[in-house]
Amino acid sequence: MQITINQAPFDLPEDATLEEALAQFGATPPYAVALNLEFVHRQRYGETILKANDSLEIVQPVAGG
Amino acid sequence: MSILNGADPLVLYGTTFPSRLLLGTARYPSPKVLESAVRAAAPAMLTVSLRRQAAGHNEIGGQDFWDLLGKLKVPFLPNTAGCHSLDEVFTTAMMAREVFGTEWIKLELIGDDYTLQPDTLGLVTAADKLLREGFKVLPYCTEDLVVCRRLIDVGCEAIMPWAAPIGTGKGPTNPYALRLLRERVQVPILVDAGIGVPSHACQVMEWGCDGVLLNTAVAQARDPVALAGAFRAAITAGRAAYLGGAMAERESAEASTPVVGTPFWHLDGG
Secondary structure: OEEEEOOEEEEOOOOOEHHHHHHHHOOOOOOEEEEOOEEEOHHHOOOOEOOOOOEEEEEEEEEOO | OOHHHOOOOEEEOOEEEOOOEEEEOOOOOOHHHHHHHHHHHOOOEEEEEEEEOOOOOOOOOHHHHHHHHHHHOOOEEEEOOOOOOHHHHHHHHHHHHHHHOOOEEEEOOEEEOOOOEEOHHHHHHHHHHHHHOOOEEEEEEOOOHHHHHHHHHOOOOOEEEOOOOOOOOOOOOOHHHHHHHHHHOOOOEEEEOOOOOHHHHHHHHHOOOOEEEEOHHHHOOOOHHHHHHHHHHHHHHHHHHHHHOOOOOOOOOOOOOOOOOOOOOOOOOO
C-alpha cells in the first residue's frame, strides 16, 4: 500500500504499523509524529496500524524564532 | 539605597527567570556563532521549532542542533511557527511537548503570510485549548488591548505583543497602543517581534514591558555576539529606568545647575 511521509509517496506492506513505517523511513531520534494531522504519542507507535493513503508527518527539532 | 538592590526576576506561570531576554535560535551564520551569542545574551529561554525530517538523514537541525541545545542548558520555548489553523497549532504543540519535554509553548497562529500578523480571531480559542491541555502558553499577538484581555481571560499568564512584523527590525510602530496596553493589563508583557536595535528594546522596557523576545536582530547582525551583549545591557538598562521612575518629559528648559549665586548675574542690569 502507499502512504505519504512528509508529503512524499512511501510504499509499505499491508497492515504495517507506525513503528515499522518509522523504521523503514529511517527516522532518527529525536522526532515526533502526526498521523492525518493528529499527534501520536510515541508509546502508541507499535499498536497503530496504518492504512492506504494515510498521511504521516515526522518532525525533528530545528532552530526557531 | 536603590530599588535595584532587591531581586527583580521575571515570573511567568509561577516560574522565576533570572533574565528578561528571550532569544531565538534561527538565522545565525553558524552553530558556533549561535552558541557564543547565547552565552553573551544569557537568555531566560531559547525559542526552538519543529520541521520535517528528511528520509535517512538529518541535514538541518536534528541531532547536531539537539546536542547544542543540551550543551547550552537554557529552558526551551518551542513555537508553533507557520501554523495557520487551530488543528495545526494543537498538533504541533503536542509534538513539541514530546520532543522538547516542556509544557512551554510560544503560540503562533498566522493570519497573514505577508506581514506574519497573528490571526487574532483564532488566537483566543487556540490559547484556551492549549491551556486546557496543560501548556504554559505565551501567545504571540498584536498590541490590541481587547485581544490581549481575552487571552488573559482564558488563562494566559503573559502576553507577547509584536513591536512590528517579524523580522522587520522597525521597533515599536504603535507606541501609544503598547503603552496603553501596559497601563491596562497586569500580566507580564514580553515584546516579541520587530525589535531591530538595542534602543528599541530599552525603550519598551522603559515603558514597563517585562521582557523582550529577539531573534533576527541578533542573528542577522554583522557580529551577532556583540549584539547579543548589547541587547542584554539595553534590556537591563530599560528595566532599571522603569523601576527607578525616569523623569517626566517637559516642554521648556529648566536649568540643572542652581541659578542662585551665579557669578556675574545681572551685573549689566539685564
